[in-house]
Amino acid sequence: HQHDFSVRGGGEKTRYNMSMGFFDEEGTTIGNNLKKLNLRSSLDYDLSRKLQFKTDIMFTRYDQDNTYDVEDYEFGSWKSLRSVAYRKMPNLSIYDRDTSNIHYGEYFTPLTTLQGSARDAYNPVAFANLGSQKRFKDNARALFSVRYFITPRLIFNSTVTLDIFDNKISKFLPYKAIGYYYSSDITNHAVNEFSKKSSIYTFNQLIYRPEIGRNHELVFLGQFDTEETQSRWYKTESSQSASPYLTQPVNDVHLTWFGSSFSKYRALGFFATGSYIYKDKYSLMVGAKYEGNSKFSKESRWGLFPTFSVFWRLSEEPGLKNLAFIDDLKLRFSWGQSGNSPAQNYLYFNTYEAGTSISYMDMQGVRPTGIELTSLQWETIDQINPGISFYGLKGRLNIEIDYYRKKTLNLYLQNSGIPEQTGFSSINRNDGEMENRGFEFLIDYTVVRKQDFQFNFNINVSRNENQVLRLPENYSLEYGNMLENGNYKISIVPGEPLGGFFGYQYAGVYLSDDDAIVRDENGDPVYGLNIDSPLTMIMGGPSGYVFVGGDAKYVDRNHDGKIDELDLVYLGDLNPDFMGGAGFRVQYRNIILNTFLFFKVGQKIINQTRMDTEKMYNYDNQSLATNWRWRREGDTTDIPRALFNDGYNWLGSDRFVEDGSYLRLKTISLSYLINPNLLQKLRIKEMRIYATGYNLFTWTNYSGQDPDVAPPSRPDVLPKDYSKTPPSIRLMFGANITF
Structure with missing residues (x-):
């Protein structure tokens, strides 16, 4: 359930807004619950015509229960x-x-x-009910700003923002949840993890608009901003406590691990722009940002990033100005550069680690963990963005089309190999290029606009393609042994998108022993020295597994009689071909219906749960699909035979790669505005009652529980679905009352 309450008001000089919200949801998996509290208070105060103050304070608390992670x-x-x-x-x-x-x-x-x-x-039921994981998270933000009109054309803005994030995770796994040895390091396993991050941002801006004539406008902007962030973290783990009620690692137990960290960084930025506008028809803006970050050494700490943009309002041209169906038509183009800093701090120092697990001659030791990297530089993103904006039909139609191309230069690479004589096998470095390109399309159209009836429709579609353009010669990112069951290969190479994976082409099942033979590109049998019988398909090398009837059949792309890495094909990636949203709004008198749908098209998902429940390789439970498996010669099916701990019936192939396209009804809301005449005696200005549904329907051909699989956070991780918990269906009823 969800409860929201807000109060706002004020007068000519003072305006205030206070709100509170509480959200409580029970998850779709045993032991999963979320409670969230939101508080917010803002105050705007005009001390005079020249001086204005603003404060905005927000606080959010999360209380989340999960099964033991x-x-x-x-x-x-x-x-x-x-x-x-x-x-x-x-x-x-x-x-x-x-x-x-x-x-x-x-x-x-x-x-x-x-x-x-x-x-x-x-036992998953015991694990879900007895294991626990509680997360408490507090987010607080305080913003203070001032605006001073030095003159009507010279304005000074200043803002100070303080962000604080506190996070605590407590985990406990009692021995009854798994029934394992008491001496095990996961018996009565307790974990406490604390992290805190605080940031201070300052923003100072000066805007000057000189008066240069009726048809001309100049705007100069100068800006100085700072950031200081520090983070603390520590974690303690223990096991083998005397009782399942002793759930904290601080008790007298076997301490299995502990660690802590502290980091801090600063960033400064100087930004200046100049804009010229002629008759509100032509515009040119040029600017640059000079940015410094403490994550770099002194030699590379500062970066300069220029930018410019132009627009042309075609609707003001004589040939288009008098067209009644055009309200505004504008062409836009921008180019600019921005910089990315590394995620880690202190990379330009030699770093060391100490701990109980590090020993030398039976004494606690210290070992190096990072090599000094003074040559790291800013990762530069070079972006162009042409676009067009159209408003027409007297405000009823809005169309936005944007194209972008982002080229990342000095690509920040982790784990780049170096000679191990240095004491390290890899370092972080700048080398390589990557490109993202795509478009965004938006249309918002009011089909009918009458006094008692309105109908509005909107849709937005976006597409993004990424491609690795260049990598250093000695940089290799390949994962996955394709001569073993269940694996897919990740190969990050120039010309291919990031996040793609490779595997075999599944061709069904060998119907008989005579069907498991080598064929050439024309489909004719291939014979060896023994011309009486054709060669038989094998896995890997000459002494590899020999395929027989009932085994999985894979495409031998080079017709050499072996299934190996030479037969791999590109199977796809988790990046969708298209994604977007659509909705409509219908209003009939006091009744309003709002909907919003979200869709993704073309993403590829490895259904790991389907692989695990169709492989028939071990004692795992299997799905109903295995009832149609191959049993005897002559059976026609696409499910191979059951083969315990042997064979290659579940190699990483397109058999388990599914189309994750879906359309989801994210929200649908029906509201009714009560007649104000009925509320006058209660001194209520406006009252609206509503009912809202969330995630009510999902249309998809994906066989897993939820097609909305998040992309991996690292390029060496496959887009696998291990029965992801689907979003919960929620219904909400409420009322908005204005006094």
Whole structure:
């Protein structure tokens, strides 16, 4: 449920606005809940005609309960709770039972099963109900600004903003959740993690508009801004506490890990622009920003980034000015550069690490973790942006079309290989280029605009393509052993988009042993030294697995009789071909209907859960699709045979890559404005009641739980879906009352 309350008012000199909101939602997975509190207060005060003050204070608190979020080192591939629920053997009970086959409230968590140890194949219901993870997050922002009119044409603006982020995570996994050895480092495992980030931003601006004539306008702007950010973090982990009620790592337990960090950086910027406008028809703006950041060494700390833009208002030209259907038509073009700094601090220092896990001659030691990088430079983004804006039909039609091209120069590369004689295997460096290009299209059209009835329709569509243009010769990003089941290959090479992946082409199932033969490009059998029988398809090298009837069939692209990396093809990436939104607004007298739909088209998703539940390779639970598997020669199916711990029936191929296109009804809202005459006795100016639905419908051909899979945060991570928790369907009823 959600509750919102706001008050606003004021007079000629003072205006205020206060609001409060509370949100409480139960998630679609056991143990997932979110509570959120929002507070905001703003005050505008005009001390005089020349001097104005403004304050804006916001506070948000998140109280979030989640199921225990496992780390890679704890459970490996069994880290997604919903994926585990799919894969868990169906003949294993949720609850333990006595000799009378009656469960007595304890979860069934055996030390080992056919699927592996309790650490590798836990009871997902026990894990969800007993494991816990609580997150408390506070965000506070205070903004103070002043505007002073030195003269009517010379204005000074100054703003100071303070941001504070506090984050606390407490995790606990009791032994009853997994039934593992008490001496294990994940038994009664407790984690406390704290992080705090505070930032101070200052913004000082001077705007001057000299008077130079009726048809001419000049605007000069000078700006100086600063940022100072510091972050603190520490984390403590423990295990083997004496009781599942001792959930804090500060108790007298086995301390398994602890660490802390502190970082700080500063940034300064000087920005100046000059704009000239002639008859509000032609405009030219030129400017530059001189920016410094403490993340760089003194030699590379400062960067200069120029910019300019122009526009031409065609609707003011004689040939178009008198056309009734054109309200405003403008062509726009801009070019500019901006700079990116590294995400890490202190890269231009030699850095070291100390800890209990680092030892030398049985003593705690110190080891180097980073090499001095004084030559790192700004990553520069060079961008052009032409566009067109059209307003017409007396304000009923608005069309915006924009094209952009972003070229990233001095690409910031991590883990670039260097000779290991230096003591390090890789460093961070500037080298390479990447390009993003695309367009954005918006149309907003009021089809009908009458006194008692209005109908408005809007749609926006965008497309983005990225491409790696250049990488250094010794920089290689390739991941994935394609001679093993379940893997896809990531290869970041010039000419290909970032986030793409490669795999085999799935061609169905060999219907019989005679079908698993080598064929040339014409489809004819290929014979070896023994001309009596054709060659048989194999996996990898000469001594590799020999394919037989019932095995998965993959396209042998080079017709050499082997399925290997020479047969890989580009399968796609998670970047959609198109994405956008659409909606309409219908108003009939006092009734208003609003809708908003969101869509993505063309994104590719690796359905990892489908792979896990169709591979028939181990003791994992399998989906209903395996009922149509190949069983005997002559069976016609696209599901290969069951083959325990052998074969190559689930290689990374397009079999498990699905189209993630979808259309989702994000919001639909119906509201009614009550007749003001009925509210006069209650001294209510306006009252609107409404009902709103969120995420009510999703149309998609994707077979997973939710097609809205977020893109990976790193280029070496595949876009896999481990049964992502779908968004919850919400209904909200409320009223807006104005006194």
